[in-house]
Ligand SMILES: Nc1ncnc2c1ncn2[C@@H]1O[C@H](COP(=O)(O)OP(=O)(O)OP(=O)(O)O)[C@@H](O)[C@H]1O
């Protein structure tokens with residue numbers, strides 16, 4: 001299987017194996033972009049949680065879109081996860097450590113918030129959810 005190392009693109013999330021595909025894809029993109037090992041691990045962990053949330057909670061397919069960003073002396077990555085699932089009624093509550101509707105740990109979204117520089121969540125019940133995250137690193 002050839003891996004995509006495009007600076008921007010999208011891939012669908014429909015089956016469990018797509019979570020691994022998302023992880024591998026972003027790992028390649030951000031390694032090539034110049035992120036250090038620690039940041040690579042953080043970002044890949046965040047990707048894993050957000051892709052898994054679509055698979056577990058959305059009851060629908062979704063898509064991951066990514067974009068490498070450049071500023072003088074800095075490189076960034078923006079990753080967006082969109083689904084057309086059941087939506088999140090209370091976003092603040094969903095971001096709380098330990099909140100889960102699935103009998104899980106409820107650590108995913110709060111973990112992502114900690115690992116990334118920014119997280120923006122937009123959601124409408126019965127319409128879907130969009131989670132956008134960004135992280136910047138210094139160019140080596
Ligand atoms: N894409 C989504 N669509 C609908 N609901 C979601 C979505 N992502 C998260 N949620 C809701 O937000 C809650 C919190 O998500 P979070 O990832 O923090 O915890 P979790 O997935 O329940 O458990 P963990 O990630 O620790 O296994 C979920 O239980 C679910 O109710």
Ligand SMILES: [Mg+2]
Nearest residue numbers: 049053108109
């Ligand atoms: Mg989760």
